[in-house]
Amino acid sequence: MTRAVTTHRIQDSTREAILYLSLELGKARWKLGFTTGRARRPRERMIEGGDVEALEREIGLALQKFRLPPETQVISCYEAGRDGFWLHRFLEAIGVTNYVVDSSSLEVKRRARRMKTDRMDMGGLLRLLIRFVDGEREVWSVVNVPSPEAEDARHVHRELLALKRDRGRVTTRIRSLLATQGLSVEVNQGFETRLDQARLWDDLPVPTQLAERLKREWRRREWLSEQIRDVEADRMRLLRTSEDPAVEKVRQLYMLRAIGINSAWLFVMEFFAWRAFTNRRQVGALSGLTPTPYQSGDSRQELGISKAGNAYVRWMAIEIAWAWLRYQPQSALSIWYRKRFANGGGRMRRIGIVALARRLLVELWRYLETGALPEGALTKA
Numbered sequence: 001m002t003r004a005v006t007t008h009r010i011q012d013s014t015r016e017a018i019l020y021l022s023l024e025l026g027k028a029r030w031k032l033g034f035t036t037g038r039a040r041r042p043r044e045r046m047i048e049g050g051d052v053e054a055l056e057r058e059i060g061l062a063l064q065k066f067r068l069p070p071e072t073q074v075i076s077c078y079e080a081g082r083d084g085f086w087l088h089r090f091l092e093a094i095g096v097t098n099y100v101v102d103s104s105s106l107e108v109k110r111r112a113r114r115m116k117t118d119r120m121d122m123g124g125l126l127r128l129l130i131r132f133v134d135g136e137r138e139v140w141s142v143v144n145v146p147s148p149e150a151e152d153a154r155h156v157h158r159e160l161l162a163l164k165r166d167r168g169r170v171t172t173r174i175r176s177l178l179a180t181q182g183l184s185v186e187v188n189q190g191f192e193t194r195l196d197q198a199r200l201w202d203d204l205p206v207p208t209q210l211a212e213r214l215k216r217e218w219r220r221r222e223w224l225s226e227q228i229r230d231v232e233a234d235r236m237r238l239l240r241t242s243e244d245p246a247v248e249k250v251r252q253l254y255m256l257r258a259i260g261i262n263s264a265w266l267f268v269m270e271f272f273a274w275r276a277f278t279n280r281r282q283v284g285a286l287s288g289l290t291p292t293p294y295q296s297g298d299s300r301q302e303l304g305i306s307k308a309g310n311a312y313v314r315w316m317a318i319e320i321a322w323a324w325l326r327y328q329p330q331s332a333l334s335i336w337y338r339k340r341f342a343n344g345g346g347r348m349r350r351i352g353i354v355a356l357a358r359r360l361l362v363e364l365w366r367y368l369e370t371g372a373l374p375e376g377a378l379t380k381a
Contacts, residue, residue, distance in 0.1 A: 017068055018133065021059065021076035021096070022125035025049070025083050033122035034062040038130055042123060052090055059096070077129045079103040080143050088145055099132070101125075104308070105141035150274040153246060156238075157266045158312075160231050167224040174217050177210065191218050235265065246273035249368050255379045256367075258327035263320050271313050271361075272368050280362040288314045289358040305354060317357040324360055332375035333359055 017036060024031040027049055034043040043062055047054040063072055076091055077099040091098040107128065128139045146154075174187050182201055185194050192215055198206055206214070238247055239254075239261070246268055253264035277283050284290045288309030294301050307314065325334050333356060341352025363374040373379070 017066075017072055019059075019062060019066065019068060019072050019074045020126055020129050020133075021062070021074060022122050022129060023076060023078040023087075024122050024125075025078055025081060025087070027082075030055070031122055032058055033126050034058075034066070035126050035130075036066050036068070038127065040066075042126055044122065052087075056094060073097065075099075075129065075133055077101055077125055077132075079106075079125075085145050085151065089148070099129070100143040100145055101128075102141040102143055107139060144275070146274050150246075150269075153244075153269045153273065156231065156235050157262070157269060160228065160235070160262075161312075163224055163228045163231065167221055167228065170217055170221045170224065174214060174221070177214055177217075181206065181210070187218075187221070235261070239265075249273060252368060252371075253364065256328075256373075257378050257380055258320060258323040263316050266312055266316050267361075267364065268368075270310055272365060277365055280365075283362050283365050284358045286310060286313075287317060287358065287361055289317065289354060289361070313361070314357075317361050318353060321353045321357040321360055324356070328377050331377045333363065335376070 020035050022033045024033075030047050030049050030051075032045045032047065032055070034045070035041070043065055045058050045062075047058060059074060060070075063070060063074075074096045075098075076096050078087065078101070080100050080102060085100065088098050088100050106124070131139050171187050178185055183198055183206070185191065185198055195206060195211060195214055195218075200206065205211075238244075239250060249268045249272055250261075250264045253259050253267060254261060271286070275286065277286075281290075285306070286309040288305060288307040288311070290306050292303040292306050294303050324331070325337060328334055336359075337352055337356050341349050341355075344352070360374075363377075366372065367374060
């Protein structure tokens with residue numbers, strides 16, 4: 001009779017101890033979870049949101065609780081969100097190894113996907129953090145934290161996009177209010193004069209309160225336009241005078257036909273200035289323009305693009321792909337698109353433009369890295 005052999009997994013006693021920390025960040029409260037391994041029950045603590053002194057104090061108390069020396073390595077993580085990256089920089093400054101995690105990449109149990117509590121989130125983050133440190137790099141996606149300078153450079157184009165979006169909303173609201181009275185007044189210079197002269201269907205002037213509201217909305221639109229002009233002037237000044245390497249890349253992209261100042265600035269500051277790409281797959285994945293195949297048994301289909309990357313770059317790349325076809329018709333990319341997609345229907349052309357946008361981003365990355373123009377592409381005079 002053969003005796004069964006039981007194998008016990010024994011923790012390596014020579015392994016250096018590590019204190020693991022997960023943070024659940026809220027506006028009013030931060031929930032902290034500490035542990036030293038998978039078999040240890042987490043130590044839970046609550047502090048005021050943003051109280052870094054309390055955070056540092058709790059790390060020290062956790063080291064004492066687990067009987068660890070003060071020089072023990074501390075590894076922490078939190079999900080990327082409204083708090084941005086300042087906390088990551090603080091933790092790194094006090095000697096903590098921190099990871100900012102993409103929340104959409106976290107593993108979720110399919111049976112418990114509808115359940116969510118802070119306790120479950122904290123415990124789940126701790127378990128994933130231990131697995132990640134132990135070598136399971138696929139358990140989540142770690143966010144590439146930009147430098148303070150790279151993060152600051154993104155405010156120019158993002159503010160400009162926000163201002164233009166707000167101005168568009170105000171313009172739409174003015175036109176909607178005019179439409180309620182059957183009026184069609186051009187929303188441009190001289191709007192208030194034309195509004196005073198406008199007449200309703202019964203030849204009466206615009207009602208007083210509505211006219212006052214429309215004028216306030218118009219002044220709000222004018223203020224937004226002034227802000228847009230100021231930001232664009234500052235950006236142009238930087239483009240002409242700055243010696244920053246990132247701005248030099250903007251100038252390099254701007255030399256290509258079909259690439260304007262808005263797209264060149266966005267591509268560089270969001271993408272090419274501080275991302276260390278090593279191959280074309282990384283460029284496509286980070287832009288969210290890669291396909292998502294679905295295969296199960298005999299069933300095979302494409303579920304569209306992943307949309308898991310930078311939304312600003314993805315939107316702009318598709319816009320510039322259309323412009324590329326118009327202003328670079330003899331380039332290799334345009335010829336490739338016309339051969340494969342131009343004779344198809346509208347849906348096929350839209351699918352093709354996404355593929356063109358992905359290939360175009362790769363070509364722009366190579367152009368900035370090597371200086372070699374995309375095949376057949378022309379520069380501005």
